[in-house]
Structure formats: structure tokens, C-alpha cells
Amino acid sequence: MDKKLLDITKRSDGAEQVTYNGHPLYYYAGDTEAGQTNGQGLDQFGAKWYVLNAAGKQVAS
Structure with missing residues (x-):
């Protein structure tokens, strides 16, 4: 994490x-x-959920 x-x-x-x-x-x-x-890849609460890596980029599901 930065x-x-x-x-x-x-x-x-x-x-x-x-x-x-x-x-x-x-x-x-x-x-x-x-x-x-x-929660990775779920579409709930009006948006898609995804995990961030340490560089702050979306982790592909």
C-alpha cells in the first residue's frame, strides 16, 4: 500500500x-x-464491486 x-x-x-x-x-x-x-465482481448497491491492488488498480475478476 502506498x-x-x-x-x-x-x-x-x-x-x-x-x-x-x-x-x-x-x-x-x-x-x-x-x-x-x-464481493469481487458483484453488481450491488448501484455499482460493480472490485478489489484494488497495492497500486490502486482494479484486480480483474
Whole structure:
């Protein structure tokens, strides 16, 4: 992880959102242990979920 790629942005509802290389970060509730990526490739909550690598790029599903 490159700490320089971490940032915070304001969401449309006014809340702050952590980003990594410009991508909003979320915790997927279906992941219950470290290293799990059960949300990878799912299309839920209005967008496709994907894992980021350490360079902040989308990991292919």
C-alpha cells in the first residue's frame, strides 16, 4: 500500500469517504476474515464491486 494514494473526499450526502488512488473504499459485509474478497465482481448497491491492488488498480475478476 502506498500511503500517498490515500485520500478523503466528500460524498454527495455530505459524508466523508476514504479513497485509494481515487477509488472509494468500502468494507464488504460478506467478508468475515482477513484476505477474503467475496464481493469481487458483484453488481450491488448501484455499482460493480472490485478489489484494488497495492497500486490502486482494479484486480480483474
